[in-house]
Amino acid sequence: MLIAITWGTVMRGWSVVWLIGSVGLGCTGGHLQNGDAGPAARAPDAGAPAVDAGAAAVDGGAAAVDAGMPRADAGAGGGSPPAACPFELELTDQLTLAPAAAGQRFVRCATASTGPERWRVTVSPDGAHLAARTSVGTARLVALDGDGWREVAQLASPVGRLDAAAFSPDGAHLAVLSNEAGEITLWRTSDGGLEQTFAAPPGGTIDVTASALAFSPDGRRLATSLGTTIDLASGASAAWDLGQSGIVPQVPATLTANPEDLGDGSSISVLRFSADGALLFVDERYGIGNSPWTARLTVHDQASGATRHLYEAYDRGLLGYALSPDGARLALGSTGEGAPAGLRLVDLASGAVIGKDPSFAGMLLAYTADGGRLLARQASTLEVRDASSLAVIHELGLPDAATFLALSPDGAAIVTTADATVWIDLDAGSTVRRAPFVLTEVGWSADGRFGAGVAADGALIQFDRSGGSFAACVAAAPGSPVGSDVSRFTALPSPSSSSSVVNAGGLTIYWATTAPDGSAVAGEVRDSNGAGRIGIWSLPDGIPRWTSPADLYRPGPIFTPDGRVLIALLMGIHTHATDHAAYAVWDASTGDLLRAFGADVGTLLFSSADAAQLATREPSGWAVWCH
Numbered sequence: 143m144l145i146a147i148t149w150g151t152v153m154r155g156w157s158v159v160w161l162i163g164s165v166g167l168g169c170t171g172g173h174l175q176n177g178d179a180g181p182a183a184r185a186p187d188a189g190a191p192a193v194d195a196g197a198a199a200v201d202g203g204a205a206a207v208d209a210g211m212p213r214a215d216a217g218a219g220g221g222s223p224p225a226a227c228p229f230e231l232e233l234t235d236q237l238t239l240a241p242a243a244a245g246q247r248f249v250r251c252a253t254a255s256t257g258p259e260r261w262r263v264t265v266s267p268d269g270a271h272l273a274a275r276t277s278v279g280t281a282r283l284v285a286l287d288g289d290g291w292r293e294v295a296q297l298a299s300p301v302g303r304l305d306a307a308a309f310s311p312d313g314a315h316l317a318v319l320s321n322e323a324g325e326i327t328l329w330r331t332s333d334g335g336l337e338q339t340f341a342a343p344p345g346g347t348i349d350v351t352a353s354a355l356a357f358s359p360d361g362r363r364l365a366t367s368l369g370t371t372i373d374l375a376s377g378a379s380a381a382w383d384l385g386q387s388g389i390v391p392q393v394p395a396t397l398t399a400n401p402e403d404l405g406d407g408s409s410i411s412v413l414r415f416s417a418d419g420a421l422l423f424v425d426e427r428y429g430i431g432n433s434p435w436t437a438r439l440t441v442h443d444q445a446s447g448a449t450r451h452l453y454e455a456y457d458r459g460l461l462g463y464a465l466s467p468d469g470a471r472l473a474l475g476s477t478g479e480g481a482p483a484g485l486r487l488v489d490l491a492s493g494a495v496i497g498k499d500p501s502f503a504g505m506l507l508a509y510t511a512d513g514g515r516l517l518a519r520q521a522s523t524l525e526v527r528d529a530s531s532l533a534v535i536h537e538l539g540l541p542d543a544a545t546f547l548a549l550s551p552d553g554a555a556i557v558t559t560a561d562a563t564v565w566i567d568l569d570a571g572s573t574v575r576r577a578p579f580v581l582t583e584v585g586w587s588a589d590g591r592f593g594a595g596v597a598a599d600g601a602l603i604q605f606d607r608s609g610g611s612f613a614a615c616v617a618a619a620p621g622s623p624v625g626s627d628v629s630r631f632t633a634l635p636s637p638s639s640s641s642s643v644v645n646a647g648g649l650t651i652y653w654a655t656t657a658p659d660g661s662a663v664a665g666e667v668r669d670s671n672g673a674g675r676i677g678i679w680s681l682p683d684g685i686p687r688w689t690s691p692a693d694l695y696r697p698g699p700i701f702t703p704d705g706r707v708l709i710a711l712l713m714g715i716h717t718h719a720t721d722h723a724a725y726a727v728w729d730a731s732t733g734d735l736l737r738a739f740g741a742d743v744g745t746l747l748f749s750s751a752d753a754a755q756l757a758t759r760e761p762s763g764w765a766v767w768c769h
Contacts, residue, residue, distance in 0.1 A: 229290025269587030279303030295334030346407025347740030416469030455480020462506035551590025647684025688733030
């Protein structure tokens, strides 16, 4: 299904490109001395994309380091802002929808932006494409060719958001996942055409803040954060257990209309196959009741289906972890809560502990690309350890309040400060290069020649190492198409503690709302056991027109002005000392469920007298749903 909106926008900017050399910054418009930084970039704000949980973040620290220790210099101010790339990236509002389940009445049809669109980027292994998941719940597939960047397609789920994206090892296919819909789709990167659709049991819509996808090294299987691994040739799915629910998802599954799960679920931020495809590593976080969040690290044997638990305890006790490049070993740090204190090195195939340092109390960060060294943070010091013996090789001083982001393809540690991103040589401890913007995430092609990242202000940054030097430029300034206009939509009332009561034909109806023509009343009745039913009853006799099992949440249900549609906020569950509620939309005459939303969508808007369109809040705008 293709929904086209003709309005578009072009991102333009300066014509000069930053060239970041091995000893500072150079610019084609004039030379910058080593250490020149350019003006301070904006610090990250609450709307900035978070760094993937798999790239361990480090607390900032300003403690002094030993005088004899190599220390990276964040550099001084001055210089020029990063320039725009010498091409145009055109973004449109056109949406390409994944298939909807039969009977799904409302589907995604548009976006109404109210602020800059934030991106989470994934770079294809061949460096020819990137997938940018947006803060309005879509995913933009972008191609990099000889003429610059071009948008191939903007993908969307018919219900819910697109929560994860991954490229196949050859870069020819893009997989995206919707947790709410329980749908995984495979798209051709060359033209954005749909190739395959797979179903899985939908994930919970409470507590799920991260989702993930991972292709096996041979590209034949696809692991999903819905607890399934898909054989792409046959379409068959195998399931593995999820820690939050303690159950194995039921497969095969089918797409269903209004699939929303109003329970709490698991957030899985990292899925990764071992180099031989035999093992699947999973990083899962979940909460139970009012308890602290639990971290669960597991490895699943793909042949036997067996699960090995590496860590399952409150995440406050986890001092980070690092997975070796071949996926065969895991370095794991712990405070002693839920696991032995210190640093352990685990062989994932056997589960054997093959190394340990009980004195470790820092934060594990990453393996180097060759698997020979481990990085860890101790206060304002970066430790470089031998990956086999775990012995500290040397220590490097970090810039004040530095946060570790990732390792670059050339082996430098990428850290951010309040106003810059710094590349640090792991041997000398010196600043290799410095960029005058604060990256919140970065990714690279398999050969390391091409990269893309997102700055704290939302700008998309391109990195190019193919010419022998290091070039960076702004590929898209923060911003997005305006899209649909929801200014004339009607907002449902805010929750209220008051409840109207109507007595009709001897029946007591709570949270009562009278239909526009006065012939009926909508609300909730309860049986002797306290079970609730929402419905519509005729006036004055109280004869039910239709009812459905549900518990109304405040306020009462709302009729559209023409009386044809009923919208209500239903109670989901109470957990973490919080009520979680979800909107439902019915045909008022028949009781047919037209749309069920996931929990905690916030404000719901509806258009016109018959609610032909609905809108739900997204971080930078509104998702619009058409009947």
